[in-house]
Amino acid sequence: MARPEPPVCRNFPPIADYGAIGDCRSVALISSRGSLEWLCWPRFDRPAIFSAILDRDKGGYWSVAPAGQHQSTRRYIPETNVLETTFHSSGGTAVLTDLMPVGEELYDQPVLVPDHEIIRRLECTDGTLDIEILFSPRAEYGLRAVSIQNVEKFGLRIKCGPGVYWLRTSIPVTICDGSACFARLTMRAGDTIRFSLSYSEEAPAVLPPIDDATIVRRIELSVRWWEQWARRAQYDGPYRDEVVRSALVLKLMNYAPSGAIIAAPTTSLPERIGDSLNWDYRFCWLRDASLTVRAMLELGYDDEAEAFITWLLQATRLTQPELRVMYTLYGEKPPREQELKQLSGYCGSKPVRIGNGARDQLQLDVYGEVIDAAAQYAFHRGRLEREMQKVLIGFGNYVVDHWRLPDEGIWEPRGGRRHHTHSRLLCWTALDRLISLYEKGLLRKAPVERYKTNAEAICHQLHERCWNEAMQSYVSTVDGQDLDASLLLLAWYGFEKADSPRMRSTYRAVLEKLGTSDGLLYRYHRDPAEGAFAMCGFWAAEYLALGGGSLAEAFALFQGLLGYRNDLGLYAEEIDPASGTALGNFPQAFTHIGLIGAALSISQREKGEEQLPHRPGQATRQSSDGVAA
Secondary structure (H helix, E strand, C coil), X not given: CCCCCCHHHHHCCCHHHEEEEECCCCEEEEECCCEEEEEECCCCCCCEEECCCCCCCCCCEEEEEECCCCEEEEEECCCCCCEEEEEECCCEEEEEEEECCCCHHHCCCCCCCCCEEEXXXXXXXXXXXXXXXXXXXXXXXXXXXXXXXXXXXXXXXXXXXXXXXXEEECCCCEEECCCEEEEEEEEECCCEEEEEEEEECCCCCCCCCCCHHHHXXXXXXXXXXXXHHHCCCCCCCCCHHHHHHHHHHHHHCEECCCCEECCCCCECCCCCCCCCCCCECCCEEHHHHHHHHHHHHHHCCHHHHHHHXXXXXXXXXXXXXXXXXXXXXXXXXXXXXXXXXXXXCHHHCCXXXXXXXXXXXXCCHHHHHHHHHHHHHHHHHCCXXXXXXXXXXXXXXXXXXXXCCCECCCCCCCCCCECEHHHHHHHHHHHHHHHHXXXXXXXXXXXXXXHHHHHHHHHHHHHHHCEECCCCEECCECCCCCCEHHHHHHHHCCCCCCCCHHHHHHHHHHHHHHECCCCCECCECCCCCCCEEHHHHHHHHHXXXXXXXXXXXXXXXXXXXXXXXXXXXXXXXXXXXXCCCEECCCCCHHHHHHHHHHHHHHHHHHHCCCCCCCCCCCCCCECCCCXXX
């Protein structure tokens, strides 16, 4: 039985009610009611000009929808990030198309287009409807109103900090109090209305027309671009549509100008409604980005992988061999965490935060994830550039010198450092992959004997002190007794075989302690509980596919997890087990990475293919009885 909805939530759409559009520079969230309620321009981490998702009164929004009672259905045009919302009323039907054109590269010949643009086109396809439009942006995350002026031949100019914003429409609109626009009209079958909201660093000399033929052409070009990108996915196994949709979500989070990959396009969507577990995810976590690269490589998206590797070299140049947990889109240290007191928060969940305090944490697992991603890239291409070899050796030397330290670990708790099993596992992974690269001739002048000695020492500690004999399970910390879902990754990284007695008993212990009756997993025990961590459920499905269970069990769990996506195929970070509702930032790269990985492993198991194609090493892994594996 679902928990009663808090009164403050009745004014907020569910998190899963939103769809995402983007241009690989920023993402806008649009509700099923046609209301655009989140947009940071000109890039993911800049202040929002629409943020009603975090405050219904002060946040600002842009609504295009029928007046009065109506229903809506929606979809992405297949294999694209172009969103269609169909409104149904007693009098008629209309289709709203929303998109951000990706850029000039869409066009067959040079065309003058804005640097950043949102196109919205509404077509009445049947009957008659009364339509209302309300355009109400706000500056600096709702801190102040904007100024809107009508400029002849250009449209409406919005003064909103640096840069130049223009709203152009195919219908007359009324400016209200100088800071919002309103229109109401009747549409009949065949009628269309069009909108273009654009941003440029400088005032343009001219803007492209928004007649219907031009707008339709630009929509068609965007559809073609996304279709061509989606069809590059080298995957023909079960759940192809779901895998491609997840790849499209990950592509939205790829910041094309630099190659960085963000964790999510939003901030402060709560992990627990009405509480303070609200974080800013609009930065490049090396862990999340490295996992994204692996998923992209396995699907055949080499360009995205290469762009990230190039970004990695540049972003970490000033800190090498030390790695930060996260970086900005251009490789800088993220801003300090601060609270936006002007916003009430989603369903009253305060504080609303920008910046992220985890920027100062030590998370040793990032070395393993980065080195593993680079290893996948090198094995895929059959070579590794000299500069990258030097950088990877530096990272490996850092691991050798620091793996014994306590750290904050993968889940980023703010209660101090501990000796985390997962961090030890990824330190082992880092050295194991470097050894494999060396042995295959892709890494030269590496202190490989030093790597082997330390990898064996980590291996011994994992087997002896991260295994709890009384519990018959691996545990979260050295000599500890707690469990967390990252223990399932001992098999994912190839340290333990999925069907080993230790992994099978660890899986049972994790399910008993952290699992729900519906196949979801909490990442660790917390009182009061947050939502179940969506990616962890896919980790469990992939563990079963890797040999920890039967193929039928893996299929069943995967199929059950698909029931928690929204109608567009999007996942948030977490899921409320009691109600099935989405929690946390949205859409979340981590969850979609998990879906892709689980589907790939299920497909490989079904075809009888090698189950560990993306774990190239295992040069130093030993079984728990000390026999080399």
